[in-house]
Amino acid sequence: MIILGLLDASLGTIIWTSVAFLIVAFLLKKMAWKPILNSLREREEFIDKSLKSAEEAKAEMSRLKSDNEKLLAEARAEREIILKEAREMKETILGEAKATAAAEGERLISNAREEISKEKARAMSDVKKQVAALSVEIAEKVLRKEFEDRTKQEELVQEHLKRAQLS
Amino acid sequence: MPKKTAELKLQRTDNKVVTRVNKVGLFALLLTFLTFWSQNGWSQTHSEEHVSHAEEVHGEEHGQEHEEEGWKIGEWIMHHVADAHQIHFFTTSPNTVDEKHWSLPLPVILWTNDGLKVFSSNHFYHHPVHSAEGHVYVHDGFVMNHDEMIFYGDENGNILKEEVIEKNEAGEDVAVMVPMSPLDVSITKSVVGLFFTGLLCVLIFASVARAYRKRGKSAPKGLQSLMEPLILFVRDEVAVPSIGAKKADKFMPFLMTIFFFIWMANMLGLIPFIGAFNVMGTMSVTIVLALIVFIITTINGNKHYWMHLAWPPGVPWPIKLILVPIELLGIFIKPAVLMVRLTANITAGHIIILAFTGLIFIFGSDPVSLAPNWGAGIGLAIGSTLFMVFMFFIELLVAFLQAYVFTLLSALYFGSAVEEAHH
Numbered sequence: 001m002i003i004l005g006l007l008d009a010s011l012g013t014i015i016w017t018s019v020a021f022l023i024v025a026f027l028l029k030k031m032a033w034k035p036i037l038n039s040l041r042e043r044e045e046f047i048d049k050s051l052k053s054a055e056e057a058k059a060e061m062s063r064l065k066s067d068n069e070k071l072l073a074e075a076r077a078e079r080e081i082i083l084k085e086a087r088e089m090k091e092t093i094l095g096e097a098k099a100t101a102a103a104e105g106e107r108l109i110s111n112a113r114e115e116i117s118k119e120k121a122r123a124m125s126d127v128k129k130q131v132a133a134l135s136v137e138i139a140e141k142v143l144r145k146e147f148e149d150r151t152k153q154e155e156l157v158q159e160h161l162k163r164a165q166l167s
Numbered sequence: 168m169p170k171k172t173a174e175l176k177l178q179r180t181d182n183k184v185v186t187r188v189n190k191v192g193l194f195a196l197l198l199t200f201l202t203f204w205s206q207n208g209w210s211q212t213h214s215e216e217h218v219s220h221a222e223e224v225h226g227e228e229h230g231q232e233h234e235e236e237g238w239k240i241g242e243w244i245m246h247h248v249a250d251a252h253q254i255h256f257f258t259t260s261p262n263t264v265d266e267k268h269w270s271l272p273l274p275v276i277l278w279t280n281d282g283l284k285v286f287s288s289n290h291f292y293h294h295p296v297h298s299a300e301g302h303v304y305v306h307d308g309f310v311m312n313h314d315e316m317i318f319y320g321d322e323n324g325n326i327l328k329e330e331v332i333e334k335n336e337a338g339e340d341v342a343v344m345v346p347m348s349p350l351d352v353s354i355t356k357s358v359v360g361l362f363f364t365g366l367l368c369v370l371i372f373a374s375v376a377r378a379y380r381k382r383g384k385s386a387p388k389g390l391q392s393l394m395e396p397l398i399l400f401v402r403d404e405v406a407v408p409s410i411g412a413k414k415a416d417k418f419m420p421f422l423m424t425i426f427f428f429i430w431m432a433n434m435l436g437l438i439p440f441i442g443a444f445n446v447m448g449t450m451s452v453t454i455v456l457a458l459i460v461f462i463i464t465t466i467n468g469n470k471h472y473w474m475h476l477a478w479p480p481g482v483p484w485p486i487k488l489i490l491v492p493i494e495l496l497g498i499f500i501k502p503a504v505l506m507v508r509l510t511a512n513i514t515a516g517h518i519i520i521l522a523f524t525g526l527i528f529i530f531g532s533d534p535v536s537l538a539p540n541w542g543a544g545i546g547l548a549i550g551s552t553l554f555m556v557f558m559f560f561i562e563l564l565v566a567f568l569q570a571y572v573f574t575l576l577s578a579l580y581f582g583s584a585v586e587e588a589h590h
Contacts, residue, residue, distance in 0.1 A: 010316075012276070012352035013250065013451030017361055021455060024365035024428065029420040032372035036398060037419060039379040046384045 240525040248517045250357045250449050251315050252288035254442035268292075271442070273359060277309065277317065278350035284309075288353070298324025309349070318348045357452060360444035364432040372427070401426050401574060409578035410585065418581045421463065425456060426574040433513060433566030437559065447569070448514035450506070457506035460577045465498070468584040505576055512569050516562045523551040523558065 147153060255270040272289040284307070291304035291311045303324040304311045310320030319327040328344040335341045354362075371390065378391035387395045406415040406422050432446040446452055474480075476494045479487060531544025 009450045009454050010250070010351060010355075011451075012350065013355060013358055013449060014455055015352055016354070016358045017452045017455040020358075020361050020365050021428070021459070024368055025421065025424045027369050028372055028424050031369070032376040033420040033423050035376040036372070036379050037402070037416075039383070040395075040398070040402075043384045 240522070240529060243525060244518055244521040246313075247443055247521055248445050248448060248514050249315065250355045250445075250451075252311070252353055252355055253292060254356050254359065256440060256442060273354050273356065275317070275353045276351075278352060279319075280349070284349075296322075296324035300324060300326055315355075316348065317351050317353075318346045356442060356444065357446050357449040360432060360435055360446040361452060363444075364428060364435055364446060367431055367435075368424070368427050371431075397427070398423065405571070405575050405578050409575065410582040414582075414585050415578075418463070418578065421459075422574050422578055422581075425460075425577060426570050429456075429509065429573055430567055430570035433569060434563075436513065436517065437562055437566060443517065445514060445517055447509050448517060450510050453506040453510045456509075456573070457502035460505060460580060461499070461502040463577075464502075464580045464584045467581060469587070471586060471588045472584045501576075501580055505573055509569050509573055512565055516558070516565050520555055520558050520562070523555045527551050 252275055253270045253272050255268060257269050259265070259267045259269065270292075272287045272292065275284075275286055275288050275291070277284045286306065290306040291309075294305050296303055296305050298310075300310065300312055302313055303320075305320065305322050305324050308319060308321070309317050310324055310326050311317045312326075321327075326346045328346050330342045331345045332340050333343045371394070375391050375394050378388065382388065382391070386392075401423050402415070402419060405426070406419055409415075410418055429447055432444070432452075435441075436444045436446060436448070438444075476498070477491065479490055479494065482490060527544060527548045530540065530547045532539050
């Protein structure tokens with residue numbers, strides 16, 4: 001059994017070592033290495049996944065940011081367009097209103113003019129009527145006065161008749 | 168005001184530096200002085216050592232006359248690194264009547280012709296006897312020699328021997344007297360160290376595993392965070408590169424066990440005053456580890472592995488004739504090398520540290536009269552201690568390195584066994 005003074009191998013120690021080492025190896029495998037290696041792997045996968053998702057979130061964020069910017073620019077452009085349109089609309093409405101107002105004014109004025117002329121005509125006809133009536137009345141009065149004197153009337157008729165015989 | 172304080176402080180640091188320089192200088196001077204002082208005794212002791220070595224060779228014939236002859240450092244070191252039936256902490260009042268060994272006796276378990284015998288090793292150590300076998304211990308019909316080997320014998324320390332017919336170099340049958348020994352399955356010092364290491368591993372990693380279960384995916388904490396880099400090291404630097412990510416999982420439990428087992432056993436051996444365990448420096452322990460590596464490699468060997476061994480492709484056939492036997496032998500040589508490397512490295516570390524300890528006592532006392540030689544002793548004590556501190560750091564590294572090397576090579580062997588053909 002002696003190999004070299006020091007390097008003795010004794011069967012008893014070999015037996016004990018085998019027993020002890022195998023028990024320790026078995027216990028450690030069941031109690032320690034499996035849970036340790038498993039949780040290490042789980043943790044590594046978790047970290048990997050977390051890093052990846054963080055990366056994705058970052059990309060998402062930048063995507064969202066650029067999207068936001070695009071949206072903002074679009075909104076800004078739209079605002080410009082709307083403002084421009086509003087301005088244009090204001091112009092047209094104003095123009096239209098002005099035109100309508102002018103036309104209306106025109107119409108009102110012409111209406112007034114018409115009315116005025118109508119009133120004028122009516123007033124004129126009234127005046128004419130009154131003048132006529134007055135003339136008739138005067139004439140009546142004149143005539144009445146004229147016809148009060150019978151002899152003069154007869155003279156006149158004679159005169160007219162004389163003239164008529166001439167023609 | 169602040170300026171003044173600053174100046175004061177500056178002055179104080181200056182003083183401190185000066186004092187330190189003085190201390191270092193004084194220390195160096197003392198060291199040099201003491202070393203020179205001891206030079207005188209050195210050659211003398213050296214020659215004495217030489218003589219005592221020469222005598223050691225003939226020691227067996229002279230028997231006990233030489234037992235009292237000085238102190239043999241070689242024997243002392245070997246005795247300390249070898250396995251024992253007790254855990255020896257220290258000795259008080261050595262070489263005097265009051266000499267007392269502070270040690271923990273261990274159970275001796277023997278499988279004898281009359282069945283199992285179990286008794287404390289104190290029974291041996293309390294009954295030293297000088298016999299033809301030298302300095303031995305006796306108890307109940309058993310004799311334990313200086314190398315802690317147990318034989319059948321009598322109370323006078325004589326070992327029972329039986330005649331065995333063996334062939335000598337010339338091929339003739341010769342009767343040889345072989346000592347008879349029972350099967351010694353005692354719990355020796357290395358076995359205790361082994362049990363302790365195993366217990367420590369199980370306790371530590373059960374607690375670490377509990378931490379992993381409890382903390383889930385959160386960052387490691389405490390003992391868990393101490394062990395995690397090592398676990399990851401074994402997985403990512405040893406197992407995966409050698410075996411491949413896919414197949415490494417299968418071998419991970421064994422590789423982790425062997426790594427931490429060896430490392431902790433080595434660290435245990437570095438703790439002073441607990442009996443200088445030399446677990447991984449015990450052949451009987453490493454032989455088992457190597458055997459397990461061999462078994463795992465062999466049963467996991469795939470077709471590609473065996474084909475490569477039996478008929479290496481891409482090699483001209485005359486070379487195959489040389490290569491194949493070498494490769495086949497390599498199956499056994501590889502684990503054997505693992506075993507020897509680990510044992511030798513760990514033992515060597517212990518031997519060096521013990522040698523430096525021993526040096527102090529060699530130079531510290533006159534080899535003949537055993538009178539203390541204080542100058543040389545103290546001078547060497549300082550030098551030796553400095554070197555021992557250095558050695559301890561190296562040993563810390565070696566403890567880890569050997570565990571790493573053993574694990575790495577095992578992983579490489581497993582890797583070659585399960586490698587798929589890819590060329």
